[in-house]
Amino acid sequence: MNLRDLQYLIAVADLRSFGQAAERCFISQPTLSTQIKKLEDELGIQIFERTNKKVLPTELGEQIIASARRILKEQANIKELAATAQDPLSGNLRLGAFPTLASYLFPQLVPLIKHALPRIRLILVEEKSEQLLQQLRGGQLDCALLAMPIYEDFLDSQPLFDDEFLLAVHDDHPLTGKATVAADDLNGERLLLLDEGHCLRGHALQVCRTVGADEEQDVRATSLETLRQMVRAGTGITLVPRIAARAEAGLRYLPFQPPAPNRTIGLVWRKTSARDALIRELSELIRTASDLTPSL
Numbered sequence: 001m002n003l004r005d006l007q008y009l010i011a012v013a014d015l016r017s018f019g020q021a022a023e024r025c026f027i028s029q030p031t032l033s034t035q036i037k038k039l040e041d042e043l044g045i046q047i048f049e050r051t052n053k054k055v056l057p058t059e060l061g062e063q064i065i066a067s068a069r070r071i072l073k074e075q076a077n078i079k080e081l082a083a084t085a086q087d088p089l090s091g092n093l094r095l096g097a098f099p100t101l102a103s104y105l106f107p108q109l110v111p112l113i114k115h116a117l118p119r120i121r122l123i124l125v126e127e128k129s130e131q132l133l134q135q136l137r138g139g140q141l142d143c144a145l146l147a148m149p150i151y152e153d154f155l156d157s158q159p160l161f162d163d164e165f166l167l168a169v170h171d172d173h174p175l176t177g178k179a180t181v182a183a184d185d186l187n188g189e190r191l192l193l194l195d196e197g198h199c200l201r202g203h204a205l206q207v208c209r210t211v212g213a214d215e216e217q218d219v220r221a222t223s224l225e226t227l228r229q230m231v232r233a234g235t236g237i238t239l240v241p242r243i244a245a246r247a248e249a250g251l252r253y254l255p256f257q258p259p260a261p262n263r264t265i266g267l268v269w270r271k272t273s274a275r276d277a278l279i280r281e282l283s284e285l286i287r288t289a290s291d292l293t294p295s296l
Helices: 003-015 018-025 029-043 059-086 099-116 129-138 199-211 224-232 276-292
Strands: 048-050 055-057 091-097 120-126 143-147 155-170 190-194 214-221 238-241 251-255 262-270
Touching (some): 003 018, 003 059, 091 099, 091 129, 099 224, 099 238, 143 276, 190 238, 199 214, 224 251
Parallel strands (some): 091 120, 190 214
């Protein structure tokens, strides 16, 4: 058994096809099939069920494939550690952020990273917070921007900036006559919120509980942009992070009276990461990018 055999094994498991796996691995199908069969013979077990139409891992095969993935991931980690030791500010940087932040911060951040860290190959991932945590845990991400606090023993984090919430209302809403919104102003109001799984939904629900507002149960949106357009259409009101606020006809953003509700954005990475120098540089660039986002 060698690392190449494990690569073949994972390719077949991913694609459920010996032919497609052979193409991915740049070898002939007979060669790949022979290597997989040799591996099964060596281990004395069947890894894949084979029929004319499909290839499926056996129950034991699934466990072996999972181990193979871990082994290859550790191999990649060893190579990355060696490369990082030689040049800490080079190589791949896999950075994640959740949707209600990524779309508004990344356009400001990417040019800063390319200028300040020219030897870094930036890979951006936009996912919900739970998926980002899973990818950090599995090693698919180097670091992620998340709403603080994060309670995970395997992670380090650093708060970077606060993002204030604004109340988004239609131009003809009664609250547009106010310069700032007080907590009592929202008592009994019904707010449009994002669907389950978005961290912004959790923050908005906290605000609702604080000010005595309720969620609009009949309508939920899958994106912040959908919420914005629903407010423009006069469907209701919602909370928008200041970093995402953009001036549009028919839409008004109202700040809250102090202390305004907000979310704290921080950078999160594994405690075992060997990229401390890069994390420090990245943290400063993120702070700068947050100051460069367009303001109302």
